[in-house]
Amino acid sequence: MTPAGESRAEGPPLGHAHVEVVSVRLAFGERRVFDGLSCRFSPAKVSVILGASGVGKSTLLRLIGGLLRPDYGDVWIGEQEISRLPERQLQRARRRLGMMFQGGALLDSMTVFDNVALPLREHTKLREREIADRVHAQFEAVGLKRVDALLPGQLSGGMKKRAALARAMITDPEILLIDEPFSGLDPLAVRLIEALLVGVNRTKGLTMILTNHHIGSTIRMADEVVFLVDGASIHGTVKEIRESIDPRIQRFLEAAGTGPTLEEAS
Amino acid sequence: MSRSPIRDLLVGVFVLSGLAALAYLSIQLGAATYSGPGGLTLYANFDEVGGLAKRSPVVIGGVRVGQVRSIGLAPDGSFRARVTMDVDKSLKLPDDTQAAILTQGVLGNQYVGLSPGGSDTLLKDGGEIAYTQSAVVIERLIGKVIQSLGGGSSGGDTAKPPAAGGKGS
Amino acid sequence: MLDFVRTVGWRSVDNVYGLGGIASFGSRLVFETLAPPYRLRRVIDEIYNTGVLSLAIVCASGTAVGLVLGLQGYNTLVRFGAERSMGAVVGLSLVRELGPVLTALLVTGRAGSAVAAEIGAMVATEQLDGLRMMAVDPIDFVTQPKAFALFASMPLLSALFIVSGLFGGYLVGVGLLGIDGGTYVSSLENNIDFRNDVLGSILKSAVFGALVGLIATWRGYTAAPNSAGVSRATTGAVVQASVATLMFDYAITALWGVGV
Numbered sequence: 001m002t003p004a005g006e007s008r009a010e011g012p013p014l015g016h017a018h019v020e021v022v023s024v025r026l027a028f029g030e031r032r033v034f035d036g037l038s039c040r041f042s043p044a045k046v047s048v049i050l051g052a053s054g055v056g057k058s059t060l061l062r063l064i065g066g067l068l069r070p071d072y073g074d075v076w077i078g079e080q081e082i083s084r085l086p087e088r089q090l091q092r093a094r095r096r097l098g099m100m101f102q103g104g105a106l107l108d109s110m111t112v113f114d115n116v117a118l119p120l121r122e123h124t125k126l127r128e129r130e131i132a133d134r135v136h137a138q139f140e141a142v143g144l145k146r147v148d149a150l151l152p153g154q155l156s157g158g159m160k161k162r163a164a165l166a167r168a169m170i171t172d173p174e175i176l177l178i179d180e181p182f183s184g185l186d187p188l189a190v191r192l193i194e195a196l197l198v199g200v201n202r203t204k205g206l207t208m209i210l211t212n213h214h215i216g217s218t219i220r221m222a223d224e225v226v227f228l229v230d231g232a233s234i235h236g237t238v239k240e241i242r243e244s245i246d247p248r249i250q251r252f253l254e255a256a257g258t259g260p261t262l263e264e265a266s
Numbered sequence: 267m268s269r270s271p272i273r274d275l276l277v278g279v280f281v282l283s284g285l286a287a288l289a290y291l292s293i294q295l296g297a298a299t300y301s302g303p304g305g306l307t308l309y310a311n312f313d314e315v316g317g318l319a320k321r322s323p324v325v326i327g328g329v330r331v332g333q334v335r336s337i338g339l340a341p342d343g344s345f346r347a348r349v350t351m352d353v354d355k356s357l358k359l360p361d362d363t364q365a366a367i368l369t370q371g372v373l374g375n376q377y378v379g380l381s382p383g384g385s386d387t388l389l390k391d392g393g394e395i396a397y398t399q400s401a402v403v404i405e406r407l408i409g410k411v412i413q414s415l416g417g418g419s420s421g422g423d424t425a426k427p428p429a430a431g432g433k434g435s
Numbered sequence: 436m437l438d439f440v441r442t443v444g445w446r447s448v449d450n451v452y453g454l455g456g457i458a459s460f461g462s463r464l465v466f467e468t469l470a471p472p473y474r475l476r477r478v479i480d481e482i483y484n485t486g487v488l489s490l491a492i493v494c495a496s497g498t499a500v501g502l503v504l505g506l507q508g509y510n511t512l513v514r515f516g517a518e519r520s521m522g523a524v525v526g527l528s529l530v531r532e533l534g535p536v537l538t539a540l541l542v543t544g545r546a547g548s549a550v551a552a553e554i555g556a557m558v559a560t561e562q563l564d565g566l567r568m569m570a571v572d573p574i575d576f577v578t579q580p581k582a583f584a585l586f587a588s589m590p591l592l593s594a595l596f597i598v599s600g601l602f603g604g605y606l607v608g609v610g611l612l613g614i615d616g617g618t619y620v621s622s623l624e625n626n627i628d629f630r631n632d633v634l635g636s637i638l639k640s641a642v643f644g645a646l647v648g649l650i651a652t653w654r655g656y657t658a659a660p661n662s663a664g665v666s667r668a669t670t671g672a673v674v675q676a677s678v679a680t681l682m683f684d685y686a687i688t689a690l691w692g693v694g695v
Contacts, residue, residue: 284591
């Protein structure tokens with residue numbers, strides 16, 4: 001396990017990474033998104049994929065989740081390379097992952113209870129009583145009360161994210177992928193979700209990979225930062241990123257620090 | 267878990283009524299064109315069957331007693347049409363019964379009308395009706411009429427072309 | 436000039452890709468229908484959405500068509516003194532053509548568009564991706580119940596349309612035009628044959644149901660993930676399914692043979 005202080009910007013991967021992306025190239029039609037991107041995500045750490053809008057943060061997350069396949073390169077989840085797996089095996093590999101989408105992506109024709117219970121109903125043979133217990137335990141863990149019979153359309157933004165987190169976690173995944181957890185939330189809600197996520201990471205030792213363009217929470221939460229720019233990544237701890245002499249990073253941090261739209265920077 | 271028992275009920279009602287409608291169409295309207303007993307097979311040869319078809323009715327005195335099972339060429343090489351009929355087996359038809367191909371009204375469907383004779387021997391299953399009257403074909407009828415109006419010579423024999431060369435209008 | 440050729444070439448290849456896409460999608464649907472898990476609960480919900488909710492429009496339209504057929508039929512038949520055959524005229528028109536085709540067009544507009552829109556919206560809001568990440572196949576979980584519901588509801592709705600139409604014809608004939616009810620019904624019964632007419636009708640409506648099921652779910656599934664994409668998918672589904680219905684109607688009628 002690589003000690004947290006080590007920074008590996010480029011170079012051959014070593015040590016045990018939980019998730020690894022190797023020399024990935026991806027283009028959408030004419031637009032090149034990744035051009036030889038390599039990065040590692042350490043186990044049990046909170047890693048944040050940081051970068052400007054449109055640089056490919058969500059795309060990278062989707063690559064890790066197997067929702068996109070790279071034109072070239074490898075995606076490793078533990079010991080398994082997933083980018084060339086046929087759909088059936090990919091489904092099995094996904095059991096180790098949980099994903100929280102930006103809008104929650106809850107099925108809007110089903111109640112919140114049914115949504116969170118779905119993974120259990122599909123993949124386990126638990127009885128309804130047992131499932132109900134687990135669902136309610138998850139609700140408690142994420143701080144949701146009395147939402148069982150509500151439809152996702154009736155939830156607030158923050159509640160949707162909590163429900164999505166509950167659903168992602170109910171199968172006890174090893175790795176949690178989270179796409180823009182703070183989008184659309186007011187500063188108070190941001191802090192609450194932040195605390196929730198960090199709490200989950202500390203108590204369960206989950207590997208968490210988030211995309212974020214929100215500097216403040218990144219600084220507070222992240223054990224490791226993967227900064228995406230120009231189709232490649234720069235890897236380091238929060239401290240290293242802040243002290244980086246790379247002009248692109250400096251520009252990004254400056255804009256975040258002094259911009260009127262972003263809240264606290266520390 | 268059932269989201270709404272009313273929904274399930276409505277789906278059930280829908281499916282049942284749909285199946286009932288299908289059943290009505292298939293059985294009542296479709297197959298039950300003759301829903302009576304059959305079992306007695308009879309054959310008859312005709313020169314001309316006209317518009318008679320499979321499932322056309324077989325009728326005695328206006329009452330439906332069976333239907334036409336199939337129509338084909340007679341196997342004896344005579345180029346006549348052989349009609350196979352399926353009629354109520356409880357009928358006791360004498361073997362001099364006559365079969366005629368008639369039409370309902372002027373433009374209606376064609377059917378086989380049976381006129382029972384007086385013989386003591388009965389037709390058995392697979393029996394042959396000897397006396398047949400072919401269907402009237404409108405075109406030939408009109409042809410005859412034109413002939414008799416125009417010529418006056420051979421009345422009735424439609425095979426001869428009207429020798430109406432000089433015999434005028 | 437070369438550009439034009441290139442465009443034509445591109446479009447053709449694209450269309451072949453499209454056909455291949457819809458073919459493989461269709462075979463996935465068939466497979467998922469036949470293979471467990473059967474998701475009875477969801478299928479029943481979807482039959483409610485497509486079948487039960489279409490009942491009103493189907494029966495109303497059916498009666499209306501029957502009324503018109505009765506009226507039109509009478510006007511023509513009375514010239515030949517053949518009013519007696521009105522039952523047959525109304526019945527055969529409904530059973531052979533109007534029942535399956537009109538029902539299919541109505542259901543396409545009502546339920547087909549709804550299905551395409553729903554699935555398209557689910558694509559746009561990442562719900563299908565969410566399912567994939569939970570190792571649930573969206574084709575199995577979402578599209579198959581909807582497609583099967585459309586397929587299964589169609590013959591039932593078509594039969595109900597026809598019966599409504601027969602009733603409409605009866606209303607006009609017996610109620611308005613003074614035809615004898617018994618004549619109407621017996622003309623119906625004597626002239627409609629199971630093998631030639633009813634069976635062909637059921638086959639047609641089943642085929643149309645499969646077409647709508649396939650096209651509506653396919654358009655929704657492949658919609659671009661934004662509101663313009665969803666709207667294009669919805670209208671495209673209705674247009675394509677309607678055209679396909681009419682084309683297959685001709686094909687089936689020609690192949691099945693008409694009448695004796």
